[in-house]
Amino acid sequence: MGVMEQIGTRTRKRKAAIAPQIAIETDRLIRGDCIPEMRKLPDACVDMIFADPPYNLQLGGDLNRPDGSHVDAVTDDWDKFDSFAAYDSFTRDWLREARRILKPNGTIWVIGSYHNIFRVGATMQDQGFWILNDIIWRKANPMPNFKGTRFTNAHETLIWASQNENARYTFNYRAMKTLNDELQMRSDWVLPICGGQERLKKGGTKVHPTQKPEALLYRVMLACTRPGDVVLDPFFGTGTTGAVAKRLGRKWIGIEREEGYCEAALERIEAALPLDESALSIMQSPKQQPKVAFGTLVETGYIAPGTMLTDTKRRWKAVVRADGSLEGEGHAGSIHGVGSKVQGAPSCNGWTFWQIETKDGLKPIDTLRQTYLLATQP
Amino acid sequence: MGVMEQIGTRTRKRKAAIAPQIAIETDRLIRGDCIPEMRKLPDACVDMIFADPPYNLQLGGDLNRPDGSHVDAVTDDWDKFDSFAAYDSFTRDWLREARRILKPNGTIWVIGSYHNIFRVGATMQDQGFWILNDIIWRKANPMPNFKGTRFTNAHETLIWASQNENARYTFNYRAMKTLNDELQMRSDWVLPICGGQERLKKGGTKVHPTQKPEALLYRVMLACTRPGDVVLDPFFGTGTTGAVAKRLGRKWIGIEREEGYCEAALERIEAALPLDESALSIMQSPKQQPKVAFGTLVETGYIAPGTMLTDTKRRWKAVVRADGSLEGEGHAGSIHGVGSKVQGAPSCNGWTFWQIETKDGLKPIDTLRQTYLLATQP
DNA sequence: GTGAAGAGTGAATCCCTGA
DNA sequence: ATCAGGGATTCACTCTTCA
Numbered sequence: 001m002g003v004m005e006q007i008g009t010r011t012r013k014r015k016a017a018i019a020p021q022i023a024i025e026t027d028r029l030i031r032g033d034c035i036p037e038m039r040k041l042p043d044a045c046v047d048m049i050f051a052d053p054p055y056n057l058q059l060g061g062d063l064n065r066p067d068g069s070h071v072d073a074v075t076d077d078w079d080k081f082d083s084f085a086a087y088d089s090f091t092r093d094w095l096r097e098a099r100r101i102l103k104p105n106g107t108i109w110v111i112g113s114y115h116n117i118f119r120v121g122a123t124m125q126d127q128g129f130w131i132l133n134d135i136i137w138r139k140a141n142p143m144p145n146f147k148g149t150r151f152t153n154a155h156e157t158l159i160w161a162s163q164n165e166n167a168r169y170t171f172n173y174r175a176m177k178t179l180n181d182e183l184q185m186r187s188d189w190v191l192p193i194c195g196g197q198e199r200l201k202k203g204g205t206k207v208h209p210t211q212k213p214e215a216l217l218y219r220v221m222l223a224c225t226r227p228g229d230v231v232l233d234p235f236f237g238t239g240t241t242g243a244v245a246k247r248l249g250r251k252w253i254g255i256e257r258e259e260g261y262c263e264a265a266l267e268r269i270e271a272a273l274p275l276d277e278s279a280l281s282i283m284q285s286p287k288q289q290p291k292v293a294f295g296t297l298v299e300t301g302y303i304a305p306g307t308m309l310t311d312t313k314r315r316w317k318a319v320v321r322a323d324g325s326l327e328g329e330g331h332a333g334s335i336h337g338v339g340s341k342v343q344g345a346p347s348c349n350g351w352t353f354w355q356i357e358t359k360d361g362l363k364p365i366d367t368l369r370q371t372y373l374l375a376t377q378p
Numbered sequence: 379m380g381v382m383e384q385i386g387t388r389t390r391k392r393k394a395a396i397a398p399q400i401a402i403e404t405d406r407l408i409r410g411d412c413i414p415e416m417r418k419l420p421d422a423c424v425d426m427i428f429a430d431p432p433y434n435l436q437l438g439g440d441l442n443r444p445d446g447s448h449v450d451a452v453t454d455d456w457d458k459f460d461s462f463a464a465y466d467s468f469t470r471d472w473l474r475e476a477r478r479i480l481k482p483n484g485t486i487w488v489i490g491s492y493h494n495i496f497r498v499g500a501t502m503q504d505q506g507f508w509i510l511n512d513i514i515w516r517k518a519n520p521m522p523n524f525k526g527t528r529f530t531n532a533h534e535t536l537i538w539a540s541q542n543e544n545a546r547y548t549f550n551y552r553a554m555k556t557l558n559d560e561l562q563m564r565s566d567w568v569l570p571i572c573g574g575q576e577r578l579k580k581g582g583t584k585v586h587p588t589q590k591p592e593a594l595l596y597r598v599m600l601a602c603t604r605p606g607d608v609v610l611d612p613f614f615g616t617g618t619t620g621a622v623a624k625r626l627g628r629k630w631i632g633i634e635r636e637e638g639y640c641e642a643a644l645e646r647i648e649a650a651l652p653l654d655e656s657a658l659s660i661m662q663s664p665k666q667q668p669k670v671a672f673g674t675l676v677e678t679g680y681i682a683p684g685t686m687l688t689d690t691k692r693r694w695k696a697v698v699r700a701d702g703s704l705e706g707e708g709h710a711g712s713i714h715g716v717g718s719k720v721q722g723a724p725s726c727n728g729w730t731f732w733q734i735e736t737k738d739g740l741k742p743i744d745t746l747r748q749t750y751l752l753a754t755q756p
Numbered sequence: 757g758t759g760a761a762g763a764g765t766g767a768a769t770c771c772c773t774g775a
Numbered sequence: 776a777t778c779a780g781g782g783a784t785t786c787a788c789t790c791t792t793c794a
Contacts, residue, residue: 084503114512114537118503121496125462131769133529134492136514138566140754145562148551151511151601154564157535159492168772173526173784175701179673182712184523184785186532188516188566192678192754215677222701223529248700275700279684282701283710285526287772287783336782345446349782436769443765444784452767491767517766519787525770526784534767571766574789588767 026230026251029242031262034234034255038097046253047170047229049098049108050220050241052212053091055116084119091116091123094234099127101232102163107132107170107224111158111212121159129161132169136188137216141195160224169224175282176223185223191215200238200264207264208238217244225250227280239265243272249280290377292369294335294350295324302368309354312362316342318354326354335365404608404629407620409640412612412633416475424631425548425607427476427486428598428619430590432457433494434465443524452587456636465494469501472612477505479610480541485510485548485602488537489590495535507539510547514566515594519573538602547602554601563601569593578616578642585642586616595622603628617643621650670747672713672728673702680746687732690740694720696732704732713743 024045030037098108108129112120125131135158142154162169176185194213199206217240225231227249233241236254238261245252246269256262297303298320305322318328318338325333331341335350343353351369355362402423408415435457441449459465476486486507490498503509513536520532540547554563572591577584595618603609605627611619614632616639623630624647634640675681676698685698687706696706696716704716711719713728721731729747733740 114499114509117512118496118499118537121492122500125496131492133531134495134535135529136516136533136566138514138516142564148562149549151513151538151554152562152564153511155514155566157512159496160529165769171527172701175703176529178703178712179671179677179701181669181671181673182715184526184530186520186530188514188533191674196753198679214679215674218677275683278697278699278705279682280700281705282699283703285783291781293781334781336780343446346440346442347780347782348446349784351782433767434769435767437767438769441768441770442784447764449768449770450765457767491769493767493769517787519766521766521768522785522787523768523770524785527770528768530786531768570788573766573787577766584766 024230024253026253027242027246028253029236029239029262029266030253030255031257031259032255033257035093035097037255038094038101038234041101043100044103044106045101045230046232047103047106048221048225048231049102049106050217050231050233051094051098051108051110052210052233052235052237053094053110053112053116053120054235055113055210087116088119088123091120092127095120095123095127095129098232098234099129099163104163105167105169107160107162107167109158109160109220109224111137111156113153113156117157117159124159124161128164130163130165130167131159131161133160133187134158135160138188138190140190140192142193158220170226170229172223172226172282174285176219178283179219179222189216189219191219194240200268202264208261211238212240214240214244217241218248221245221248221250222282236265237261239269242269246272246274249274289373292372293324294365297365297368297372298322298324300372302372303356303365307356309356309365310362311339311342311353312355314362318342326350402608402631404631405620405624406631407614407617407640407644408631408633409635409637410633411635413471413475415633416472416479416612419479421478422481422484423479423608424610425481425484426599426603426609427480427484428595428609428611429472429476429486429488430588430611430613430615431469431472431488431490431494431498432459432613433491433588434459435491435493441524449521449524450587454587462497466497466501469494469498470505473498473501473505473507476610476612477507477541482541483545483547485538485540485545487598487602488539489515489534490537491531491534495537499537502537502539506542508541508543508545509537509539510549511538511565512536513538516566516568518568518570520571536598548604548607550601550604554597557597557600567594567597569597572618578646580642586639589616590618592618592622595619596626599623599626599628614643615639617647620647624650625652627652670750671702672743672747675743675746675750676700676702678750680750681734681743685734687734687743688740689717689720689731690733692740696720704728 102108110120137156137158139154142152145152191213194211198214199211201207221244230251231241231245232253234255236256239254242252242254242265254265298305303320305320307320308317309320310317316329318326321327326335326338329342331338335354336348339348339350339353351366352364354365356365435452437451443449480486488498515534515536517532520530523530569591572589576592577589579585599622608629609619609623610631612633614634617632620630620632620643632643676683681698683698683700686695687698688695694707696704699705703711704713707720709716709719713732714726717726717728717731718724729744730742732743734743
């Protein structure tokens with residue numbers, strides 16, 4: 001697992017390795033109901049949970065297309081619930097176990113539609129999960145509303161939540177920004193539905209009625225886990241979570257009741273190819289780069305004591321002192337402290353605020369830090 | 379009102395005029411709390427309800443933009459609740475009255491964010507409302523996540539529900555399809571937030587912290603009401619619902635507690651003019667350019683992480699990474715960024731610069747984008 | 757007048773480490 | 776547990792100012 005050890009060590013979160021982590025068996029499928037099976041797992045043993053629970057779809061009668069062909073709706077027995085109360089009870093039970101086995105800094109994703117997502121979301125809040133975002137999967141190619149009685153149901157909703165309000169969760173902000181052409185990733189994701197070669201079929205019919213696209217899981221795991229993290233899926237189905245986890249170098253545990261789905265899932269995961277190390281690495285935040293003190297640049301001669309710094313509009317000036325502090329405009333202190341004081345701002349990043357005069361005009365002192373890093377990093 | 383007569387004449391519902399409708403006073407603002415004020419209204423007296431209740435945002439401390447400026451948050455008392463239980467109690471009370479005064483064939487719209495919408499939706503289902511769609515308002519210009527801690531919260535959710543499961547509700551299918559360039563209107567609506575001239579201001583500051591855009595109400599009313607219908611808004615605010623109702627030839631009733639909002643609303647509705655054809659075209663959502671991020675092609679499997687790219691003359695090479703970034707020749711970043719860096723050029727179109735090896739020779743990665751668009755666009 | 761540049765702003769649960 | 780301090784972090788659009 002050389003990949004695991006080298007990648008992802010610098011993420012936004014630095015987990016305190018206080019409690020000895022219980023190592024559990026991973027990369028395996030557990031056959032059975034998710035509630036009793038989760039009960040057998042120890043507390044705080046997984047980093048992320050992805051759950052695609054039954055939707056409790058209340059479809060009355062059969063649905064036909066205008067041409068008379070039959071729409072293959074979700075009518076399996078596992079999707080029938082006597083009432084909202086029964087569904088709520090089921091939801092509370094599996095979410096309670098999910099929260100227990102989730103590490104304190106772990107996160108959970110749950111996907112649903114308007115039939116069930118409101119009940120699921122409210123239950124999550126009631127149990128202490130802390131919602132971080134609701135994400136809209138905007139389907140690029142949804143099934144139209146054949147009868148013209150409502151708006152085309154063209155999206156599904158995912159809830160992303162941490163185990164508790166104060167969790168220091170993993171969010172690979174920079175990687176998401178890169179994935180979205182250098183703009184912040186938004187809460188609405190446009191992705192095609194699962195079809196074509198990706199859709200598992202047996203004898204010409206689809207194996208699972210609601211197989212999720214791998215692209216969806218790909219984005220979820222890339223955003224919120226690190227290589228080597230354990231991802232659990234209590235409603236494993238045909239194993240999309242497992243297949244993507246394997247590709248991305250994450251460990252997985254799936255729980256599934258239906259033998260037909262289990263077979264298909266294992267076969268599929270077996271065929272999935274893991275990415276190699278260079279492909280797995282992602283863009284890192286500056287936050288995760290080695291820290292350099294401004295004083296170090298003074299000591300090592302990258303900037304001389306006595307150098308005059310200013311801001312981009314030359315409104316304020318400050319002099320670099322021998323110990324790496326600044327003095328100017330009646331203030332003295334760190335590059336950040338003086339920067340915030342002269343502006344009267346609550347905070348300031350001195351690295352980008354203060355500029356140094358060069359032959360090509362003003363440049364932020366951060367460029368000196370980058371030069372230093374390039375020269376000293378292996 | 380030529381527009382009105384042409385659109386919406388073919389509605390799904392044909393109401394049986396059995397029970398004599400109770401005529402209530404319309405086009406008026408009721409000053410007071412919505413729960414006691416709704417109690418004074420008779421049963422089954424309104425055709426549609428649009429509700430924009432407090433979201434219970436639970437904001438922490440102050441928030442500043444990267445430039446140091448302060449974010450003007452919603453800190454009003456009307457958005458503060460002691461607990462989820464208190465919010466639920468409030469929600470149950472106003473929804474119960476709303477359902478009572480709604481006609482049996484009427485519908486309700488409620489807007490919210492992840493802070494409150496799950497609780498609201500679950501309560502609606504518990505009380506017997508029948509959800510018809512959840513609609514996503516995708517904000518064209520949302521506020522970014524300034525700290526890089528989550529996904530940009532770029533949408534709000536609306537729930538559209540009928541008074542009961544068997545209601546024969548109004549849905550102007552044709553009008554919606556016309557409004558959407560002859561494609562079925564989907565459950566995700568791209569609309570800008572309320573700003574510019576439309577945003578009500580007094581002394582340079584916004585009158586209401588969360589004024590909704592008229593385009594949103596326009597689409598809601600055009601979809602689900604007929605001219606002459608009575609629309610009630612129990613959280614009237616600055617009267618967007620009233621202004622749009624007047625323009626569309628619907629009757630309105632607003633309930634609002636804050637005197638400052640009431641004044642602004644009445645003044646605004648007084649100034650509102652009935653709709654003409656030109657206004658209709660302005661409201662139409664412009665056909666957006668399909669934009670595809672390179673990362674999307676990686677996620678959806680059109681290009682695999684680890685793939686080697688090169689330029690047309692094979693001078694430089696780069697590897698595709700899991701998040702859609704490239705790494706090669708000592709650089710890492712987007713397809714455009716790495717392209718410009720290896721060439722030493724100020725800019726570069728990565729789509730045409732980077733080539734992928736195929737059995738027919740090198741091809742620009744732009745061809746993959748075209749393939750993706752062909753597969754996913756309607 | 758016209759365009760470029762700069763300032764302002766929007767329903768937001770918005771940092772992390774070490775003492 | 777709290778507190779201090781380093782330093783990381785933004786997109787689309789409107790309106791104003793100034794050349």
